[in-house]
Amino acid sequence: MILRHLKKYAHLAVLASVFMVLEVYVDLLQPRLMARIVDEGILGLNNGGVSDLHIVTGVGLKMLLIVLCGGLCGILSGVCTNLCSQNFGNDVRKSAFRKIMSFSFSQTDRFSVGSLITRTTGDVTQVQNMVSQMIRGCVRCAMFFVAGSIALISLAADFGTVIVIALPLILLEIAFVLWKTNPLFRLLQSRLDRMNTVIQENVAGARVVKAFIQEDREIRRFAQSNDELVDTQFRVLILMSYMRPVMNIVLNLATVAIIYIGSLRVQAGAAAPGTVMAAVTYLSQILNGMMMLAMIFQTVTRGLTSSQRLREILTTESPIQDGTGAAVSAGGSVTFKNVCFSYADHGADVLHNINLSVRAGETLAVIGETGCGKSTLVNLIPRFYDAGSGTVEVDGTDVRDYPLSVLRDKIAVVLQKSELFSTTIKENIRIGNPDATDAEIRKAAATAQADGFISEQPQQYDTPVAESGMSLSGGQRQRIAISRALVKKAEILILDDSTSALDFRTEAALQKALREKFRDMTKIIIAQRISSVRNADRIAVMENGTVAACDTHDNLMQTCKIYQDIYASQLRKEDA
Numbered sequence: 001m002i003l004r005h006l007k008k009y010a011h012l013a014v015l016a017s018v019f020m021v022l023e024v025y026v027d028l029l030q031p032r033l034m035a036r037i038v039d040e041g042i043l044g045l046n047n048g049g050v051s052d053l054h055i056v057t058g059v060g061l062k063m064l065l066i067v068l069c070g071g072l073c074g075i076l077s078g079v080c081t082n083l084c085s086q087n088f089g090n091d092v093r094k095s096a097f098r099k100i101m102s103f104s105f106s107q108t109d110r111f112s113v114g115s116l117i118t119r120t121t122g123d124v125t126q127v128q129n130m131v132s133q134m135i136r137g138c139v140r141c142a143m144f145f146v147a148g149s150i151a152l153i154s155l156a157a158d159f160g161t162v163i164v165i166a167l168p169l170i171l172l173e174i175a176f177v178l179w180k181t182n183p184l185f186r187l188l189q190s191r192l193d194r195m196n197t198v199i200q201e202n203v204a205g206a207r208v209v210k211a212f213i214q215e216d217r218e219i220r221r222f223a224q225s226n227d228e229l230v231d232t233q234f235r236v237l238i239l240m241s242y243m244r245p246v247m248n249i250v251l252n253l254a255t256v257a258i259i260y261i262g263s264l265r266v267q268a269g270a271a272a273p274g275t276v277m278a279a280v281t282y283l284s285q286i287l288n289g290m291m292m293l294a295m296i297f298q299t300v301t302r303g304l305t306s307s308q309r310l311r312e313i314l315t316t317e318s319p320i321q322d323g324t325g326a327a328v329s330a331g332g333s334v335t336f337k338n339v340c341f342s343y344a345d346h347g348a349d350v351l352h353n354i355n356l357s358v359r360a361g362e363t364l365a366v367i368g369e370t371g372c373g374k375s376t377l378v379n380l381i382p383r384f385y386d387a388g389s390g391t392v393e394v395d396g397t398d399v400r401d402y403p404l405s406v407l408r409d410k411i412a413v414v415l416q417k418s419e420l421f422s423t424t425i426k427e428n429i430r431i432g433n434p435d436a437t438d439a440e441i442r443k444a445a446a447t448a449q450a451d452g453f454i455s456e457q458p459q460q461y462d463t464p465v466a467e468s469g470m471s472l473s474g475g476q477r478q479r480i481a482i483s484r485a486l487v488k489k490a491e492i493l494i495l496d497d498s499t500s501a502l503d504f505r506t507e508a509a510l511q512k513a514l515r516e517k518f519r520d521m522t523k524i525i526i527a528q529r530i531s532s533v534r535n536a537d538r539i540a541v542m543e544n545g546t547v548a549a550c551d552t553h554d555n556l557m558q559t560c561k562i563y564q565d566i567y568a569s570q571l572r573k574e575d576a
């Protein structure tokens, strides 16, 4: 699943392995040449015990040359490996991001933002490490082991017994450490998730934290998640730190054994001193290869944990998929038929049996106390969520039958929380319609009653907005968000409590401008204040997830108890 992204770079992996083989081959040649220098050159064993300097310089030069070649191969192998693993990681990150963008609202909630960030950053790095270890490490380790053992045994078969004894000890140790560290890796990543969530919440909510003087509490909360992370990391490192000393003990014992066997053979005249030297070097190469194997196992198990976490992102399919119905009519009518809805982890129904229709071009206001399901209701229209039962229709077609882009093209939504991005005001508005001209942007802003304050900004429309719009007031943010929706010129406009921070006069001006300039647009306006809704064609009064009544202001004042109560309570507040 994830490794399929490697296919494109397989040629690089192959090249890297070939260069690696050459590099290790050179390393394996060295001990033999060294043995020749000692035995034939210095000790002059083939020359009646007289040193032969020709051999020393000749073989020495040859060694130098092949070391240079080996180095070059090493560099090339490294370059190919990194090209392969970096490009691979880049691809994985991009597809993970693309996937996250396709997630439904409920899926993003389930993963948590902190975890999605760790997965697209840290986990990708772990998988990258795994890939480069597998390319370089496996070849290196296998060659050192196989070719090194052959070279060693070809020097003298007795040396083989040393490997046979040392090897199981080392494998046992690797297995033990892996067995212990393995479960810790998943824990480690989930603790990283936790820490990232704390950081992200606090940086995003820094103002709230300061306003409530909660810095100390939040610092403690961060310290705790950080401590937990360090604790887990520490346990991994402690376990890993056993590895090297124990390996070293085995390595040294094996070396002593080789020297002992070797000196017996030299005494018996069956081997030369240089050969024993070569044997010691081969042995350390073999055991180093084993040590590398331990590292590879560690990186690979860690990488597998991370790739599992990435797989969870990459295999998650959004339940909100394109529909296949093609017949698309224009207009902008919306109909809810027997709609029920509940949030997955919320259990109880949030909307019960909603029947409501909005004619094309009509302005429907929605009023009701907080938590009664107003936002949930409008979120079903652009399919931010899908209805549990019943159907939502736009222009007579079930929303699930539209291709998503066609459906969402018909609708402009201003969410309850106006999200702005850290770019200029103009670009924030242009998100609604990337092709909008400056004049169109101005016109939309004028309707949204935003043109005035934008013109007073230091660089007018080119003024940068701080992250999440922190440089603007709530009412200014709302008006920019409304401009963004208006510039889209969609058939249906949904304002989810988007004028709550505006004063009465500005709101009245906005509603008048909307009525006059966007006459044909269907408008669904959620609001808290009677003053915001009384001019609508009809007002839906919601209570506990149902539509209690839907009529004009005047009629509701006559017939609807809930509406009368809202009206009365707001009058009392104004009087006070």
Ligand SMILES: Nc1ncnc2c1ncn2[C@@H]1O[C@H](COP(=O)(O)OP(=O)(O)O)[C@@H](O)[C@H]1O
Pocket (backbone or CB within 6 Å): 109, 343, 345, 346, 350, 368, 369, 370, 371, 372, 373, 374, 375, 376, 377
């Ligand atoms: N993402 C969500 N996950 C779970 N429950 C939610 C979610 N959003 C809203 N709710 C719950 O659904 C109910 C209706 O919420 P909402 O539609 O936002 O109300 P309103 O907009 O009328 O204030 C509330 O009880 C709220 O707690």
Ligand SMILES: [Mg+2]
Pocket (backbone or CB within 6 Å): 374, 375, 376, 416, 496, 497
């Ligand atoms: Mg709401």
